[in-house]
Amino acid sequence: MHTLGEVKAHCDGGADTVTLTRAEWESICAVLRSYCATGKQRREAEHETERVKRIARPVWRACARTSRHMRWAIACSPHAVSTGLVIEWEMRLRHAMTVRWQDLPPGHPGRRPRGR
Structure with missing residues (x-):
């Protein structure tokens, strides 16, 4: 297998191409296959990205309100904070991850029209 230095020296000498053996080509293809995603994996990644976009603003607002x-x-009481307050803060943050249709931006394809 060619080392990076050999390939660089070959190309610096004026060559535009490098000839690979079958084993070298197959090892490169094996590495590339590990980076390929199926259509299902790609769709799942897109859905997760959309979910993160939808919950980002409500979660940010909930975090700011909870921290205040x-x-x-x-x-008010630096030595003791009631358990009820801690539970309230936790629930506020958990419920922020539940997305309402109104939280979506106006042009978002998942947003329902007002009549429904």
Whole structure:
């Protein structure tokens, strides 16, 4: 198998191509196959990307609101924060990941028209 230095020296000498053996070509193809995705994997990745885009704004708002409330609670009683408040903060953050149709941007294809 050619080393990177050999290929670089070959190309620096004026050559435009490098001849590979069958084994070298197959090893390159094996590495490339590991990076290929099936149509199903690609669709799943696209759906996950869309899900992350949908929940990003509501989660950001919930994080900002929760952190303000946490600062206020700690400032009011620095030695003890009630369990109820902690549960409320956790639920607020969990519910922020539930997306409503209104959270989608106006031009988003998944957004329902107002009449439905």
